[in-house]
Amino acid sequence: MIKVNLAGGTQKKPAAVSLKVKAPFSVTPLILLLIVLGSAAAGYSWYTSLTKQATDLDAQIQRALAEKAALDAVIQQNKIWETRKKMFENRVKIIEGLQRNQISPVVALDVLSEAIDRTHYVWLTNLDQNNTVFSMSGVGTSLLAIADFYSSLETTGYFHNIDLANAQDSAGNYTFSLKCEFSPPRGVAPSPETSQAGAN
Numbered sequence: 001m002i003k004v005n006l007a008g009g010t011q012k013k014p015a016a017v018s019l020k021v022k023a024p025f026s027v028t029p030l031i032l033l034l035i036v037l038g039s040a041a042a043g044y045s046w047y048t049s050l051t052k053q054a055t056d057l058d059a060q061i062q063r064a065l066a067e068k069a070a071l072d073a074v075i076q077q078n079k080i081w082e083t084r085k086k087m088f089e090n091r092v093k094i095i096e097g098l099q100r101n102q103i104s105p106v107v108a109l110d111v112l113s114e115a116i117d118r119t120h121y122v123w124l125t126n127l128d129q130n131n132t133v134f135s136m137s138g139v140g141t142s143l144l145a146i147a148d149f150y151s152s153l154e155t156t157g158y159f160h161n162i163d164l165a166n167a168q169d170s171a172g173n174y175t176f177s178l179k180c181e182f183s184p185p186r187g188v189a190p191s192p193e194t195s196q197a198g199a200n
Contacts, residue, residue: 108134108158108182115152115159121145129182134159137177143167146176157185 108129116122121141128135140146146167153159162180 111156111158115149115156118152119145119149122149132181132183133179134182135177135179137175140174140176143174146174150178153180158182
């Protein structure tokens with residue numbers, strides 16, 4: 001009688017099948033763990049990078065604010081200097097204007113005496129000065145002499161807007177009073193020596 005051992009053949013095949021089925025279940029958790037660890041590492045690296053960038057931006061903002069504060073101080077100082085500069089420029093303009101319009105009594109009296117010397121028979125009895133306006137009164141032997149004095153004042157170039165107020169006959173003589181403005185001709189200014197002499 002022939003016996004066939006079928007039990008041995010049937011036992012080996014299930015063992016191989018069980019090994020093939022168990023292998024995928026042992027690798028899957030490891031792969032999932034690697035994925036989680038990789039994601040965590042990537043997230044930590046991204047968070048660290050963002051934190052570093054935020055710190056750098058904060059530092060840049062602080063530097064920019066410090067520079068702005070320094071520039072604001074410089075701008076404020078510049079405004080103060082500009083204001084002072086304008087004040088000094090205005091003072092210089094006022095001083096220059098006063099120097100241009102400055103009337104030296106020596107120059108005025110010299111020019112007036114020349115005008116009187118060129119005119120005969122005219123004498124001044126009163127002379128007043130108010131800034132650039134001269135008021136004078138005097139006596140002349142004739143109306144012609146007073147007219148000559150008027151012309152002599154005009155020809156000096158220093159007396160302008162001469163206004164002869166009146167001329168009256170008094171005891172054979174003629175009294176007169178006139179008002180005029182005194183200013184140097186254009187391009188002519190009193191010399192420093194003359195101005196200093198007038199100031200003394």
